[in-house]
Amino acid sequence: MKKDSKDDVSWRILKLWISIPRxxxxxxxxxxxxxxxxxGWIKIIRRLFELE
Structure with missing residues (x-):
């Protein structure tokens, strides 16, 4: 990807994000x-139950 097209894509995403209501x-x-x-909590709880 060229820098120009990359900037264009990120600019379109930003415009889309701004157009969505807050x-x-x-x-x-x-x-x-x-x-x-x-x-994350599910992983922690599963590890706790595996230890016992």
Missing amino acids: RIRLAFLWFVILGFSYL
């Missing part, structure tokens, strides 16, 4: 953060 963006970010933390 509440939906925040909900999406919270969903991603909670999803990763949930998966």
